[in-house]
Amino acid sequence: MNAFMNWRGIWTIYKFELARTWRTLFQSIFTPVLTTSLYFVVFGSAIGGRMSEVGGVPYAAFIIPGLLLLTILAESTANASFGIYLPRFTGTIYELLSAPVGVTETLLGYVGAAVTKSVILAGIILVTARFFVDYTIVHPILAAGFIVLVALAFSLFGFILGCWADGFEKLQVVPMLVLTPLTFLGGTFYSIDMLGEPWRTVALANPVVYLVNGLRWTFYGVADVNIAVAAGLTFAFLALCIGIVALIFRTGWRLRS
């Protein structure tokens, strides 16, 4: 450790957070495999039977980026928010606050662990999807980068949520009432071009539309929206979350009295 960074502290938090995942390994890995399979059965087979292609991409392959985002958004938010909320709830946060650990260490530890888990889940989903449909990723490096970027942004968002929440209800309410509807309405399972006006224009106000399309573009080279706008918005959301987290630490909001 030096005066500017407690590397071992970061590694300690990171390991501790991931340990929570290993402890619930079955649930952590089996759940996404099962959900992905269900989505493929329900959407891929049932709907895909009637609608063979979207923008030149087979329907079952078309929904993969959406399914990935569905899981990444939910898991990143849930893991990061739970990670910081639990010590606040049990009171063990005193140790973190009294340790030589600052914003950077805390974020790299908690958010890093949440991102890692999301990326692992994304890999599992991609492998599971392979059993249902044959697909090729056009820009694999960009796809990986985009997945990490979105996981990072929503882990930060989850961290903010975990700081804000003062009960388990609040911890659930945002993912349930905001994130899930936005994801489902964000063109996860359809192209927003299929929507009639004014709904197509309304859908453009949904930030998740840009995330889904950004990821879909890296997969198949097709998107409903301008890819630069999608990338720009993702970075803007990331920057906003970083700003809020910095503010939380500067003011000690909900962490220090």
Next chain:
Amino acid sequence: MTTEPILDIQGLCKTYIAKSGGESTIALDAVDLQIRKGEIFALLGPNGAGKTTLIGAVCGLVRPTGGTIRAFGLDMKRDWRKARARIGLVPQELSVDMFEHVLLSVNHSRGLFGLAPDARRIEEILRALSLWDKRHNRISELSGGMKRRVLIAKALAHEPELLFLDEPTAGVDVELRRDMWRMIGELRARGVTIILTTHYIEEAEEMADRVGVINQGKLILVDEKAALMKRLGRTEAKIGLAEPLKAVPPALAAFALQLVDGGNALLYKAKGEDGQDRAIADLVKALVAADVEFKSFDVHQSSLEDIFVDLTERKPA
């Protein structure tokens, strides 16, 4: 003072701003405190006096609204990483990771404070706290006293030079309290400086080198325990008389005596240094010389507890 204090608090203030309309609370009011290296300092005060806030301000749980804190000569605002790495805290609440195992939790604490794993050192700590046999237990399976031992082990895991114990013996059994006292003694022998808050004043009396009394956010007194007892202690002696007296015999006028119990007893009251054993001996001699027959002689020396109650019940000026 020959050496720099290990902890130097100057004008420390903490005001809690009330949400919408309520009154702000002053939890710490310009507290000045210097802690010497290697001493055991007991911070006494009634509930809500500001003890935990003071500890929290040093350890980074509370953001002070004014004043400066220096530890090991380092400014806690600027060099907090370096300073905090050398400070340990045992909180008052039993805040533990219920799902974790003892050993993992203690190792985790060491890592958080930036130290490389040291299995031998951790084993030593766990053995000293009788936790070694329980190292693979889940913390949630442990009793309250054992959980407190885990908290202490976690605080010691990074071998701090300055240790805060916030109500370490609140709600623990006699055995643990004795273990705790022994452990505090050993830590001190190793050169660790200890600051503890307690409700059990006998504990401060037993262990502390110096005592500070805090009330309503103000540190109203800091002194060597012995000096404090000497300065503020009281001695009372009640002499049961064989035969009732109508007045204090003139030969005993030099002593602060009162006739009580309808003339059946004499009461002697002395404050501070007047209350020395010597004065009592002199009184006995004078009684004998004055031919005052007495059948009982009860001496009561006020404890730190009496002094404490006296100080904190006094209304602030």
